[in-house]
Every structure is written in structure tokens, then in C-alpha cells.
Amino acid sequence: MILINLLPHREEARLKRKEAFKVAVVGSMMLGALLVAVVYLVYQSSLTDQRERNETLKAEIKSLEVQIKEISNIEAEIAALKARQKAVEDLQSDRNAQTYLMNELVKQLPDGVYVTSMRQEGQTILIQGVAQSNQRVSEVLKNFSSGSPWFARPELLEIQAGTVNLSPRDQRRVANFGMRFQLLRASDVEKAAEAAAKK
Structure with a gap:
């Protein structure tokens, strides 16, 4: 007996393939x-981690800014x-400055x-005086510039010829002068002395 398949087997095969x-x-x-969900979750996780790191960094930056202000x-x-402290030290060292000034004036003149008048403005001393001649x-x-450790930068402001009456008959020619120089602080004199000793 011959068996014939009358069912649409091609159609079934096509349906199975479909x-x-x-x-x-x-x-x-x-x-x-x-896969998309896994990639999305991985990216979200890395974004969350990065945001947390950013927040941590911002908090640290704020903390450091506070420390910088402090x-x-x-x-x-x-x-x-x-x-x-420097003001107190200067006051302490300048306490005897007037004594040094007078002592040095006596030595250097x-x-x-x-000297007819003397005025101090800070560390600057202005003197007016009378000399027998311009050479004096x-x-x-010269004495003020190189002879005294207490005086610095002497500057002649003016010099004028004048006369002085010693007696009714005796008149002498003199030079009236004005001069300015710096009175050094005791600490500066000590530093200069130490530097000179090292040389």
C-alpha cells in the first residue's frame, strides 16, 4: 500500500520557519x-558614582576654602x-636716640x-647754624657723612653769607647754613657695625 500525504507539508514547513x-x-x-538595559544600568551607575565624587570634591573644596580664609x-x-613688635622695638631703641644725637653733634661739629636751631621730623633732623666760613x-x-655711624645722607639745603657783630666796632663775616640729615635707629647702627666687623 502506498501512503500519500495529502496534507500541505510545505505550508507547514513554511509556518514552522515563520x-x-x-x-x-x-x-x-x-x-x-x-543588553540596552544592562548598558543603561552600567552608565547610570558610573554617572551616580561620578556625581558622588563631584559632591565629595565640592565638600572638600568648601572645607579648604574655609581653611584658606582662616x-x-x-x-x-x-x-x-x-x-x-617692630614698633615696640623701634620705640625701645629710639629711647636714647636724642642722647646719641646730641653726643654725636658735639663730636662732629x-x-x-x-647750631642755632634744630628740628626733628621722624628720623629726619633739620638744623640751622652759623659757621666761620664755607670750608667749615x-x-x-664730610663729618656727618663719614665720621658718624648715627648720621646718614647729609644734605646742604642752603648757605648764605652774613655778618655777626662781636662788638660795636668788630663785625665778622659768617656763613649761615641749613642742613638736613637722617638719624639712624640703634638697630640700624648695630647692623652696620656687624656688617663692618664681618668684612
Whole structure:
């Protein structure tokens, strides 16, 4: 006996292939969706980690900014304390400055030179005086510039010829002068002495 298959086997094979294709497409779509979800979750996780790191860095930056402000405040306080300390040291060292000034004036003024007035503005001393001649005034300048450790930068402001009446009959020609120089602080004199001793 011969068996004949009258069923549409080609159609069934085609339907099976279509269903297999549909299953493969749905499986591929599901696999693709799964891959997309995994990639999305990985990126979200890395974004979250980066945001947390950024927040941590921002918090650290704020903390460091506060510390920087505190440091700048401390530096300002230190500078103010140093300025006060220097002022106290200057006052302490300048306590005897007038004595040194008078002592040095006596030593450095040659015979025939007289101081008529003296004024101090800070560390600058202005003197007015009378000398027997212009040579005596130049001697004063020389003595002030190189003969005294307490005086610096002497400068002749003016010199004028004048006369002095010693008696009704005796008149002498003199040179009236004005001079300016710096009175050094005791600390500066000590530093200069130490530098000279090292040479």
C-alpha cells in the first residue's frame, strides 16, 4: 500500500520557519533590550558614582576654602603682631636716640660752627647754624657723612653769607647754613657695625 500525504507539508514547513523566525526575532529583541538595559544600568551607575565624587570634591573644596580664609586671617594677625613688635622695638631703641644725637653733634661739629636751631621730623633732623666760613660747612658735611655711624645722607639745603657783630666796632663775616640729615635707629647702627666687623 502506498501512503500519500495529502496534507500541505510545505505550508507547514513554511509556518514552522515563520514561527521559528518570529521566535528568533522576539528573542533577539529581548536580548537587545536586555543588553540596552544592562548598558543603561552600567552608565547610570558610573554617572551616580561620578556625581558622588563631584559632591565629595565640592565638600572638600568648601572645607579648604574655609581653611584658606582662616589661614589668611592668621597671616594678617601675624603681620599685625610683627608690626606691633617692630614698633615696640623701634620705640625701645629710639629711647636714647636724642642722647646719641646730641653726643654725636658735639663730636662732629668742628670749631667755628654753631647750631642755632634744630628740628626733628621722624628720623629726619633739620638744623640751622652759623659757621666761620664755607670750608667749615663742608667739613660738617664730610663729618656727618663719614665720621658718624648715627648720621646718614647729609644734605646742604642752603648757605648764605652774613655778618655777626662781636662788638660795636668788630663785625665778622659768617656763613649761615641749613642742613638736613637722617638719624639712624640703634638697630640700624648695630647692623652696620656687624656688617663692618664681618668684612
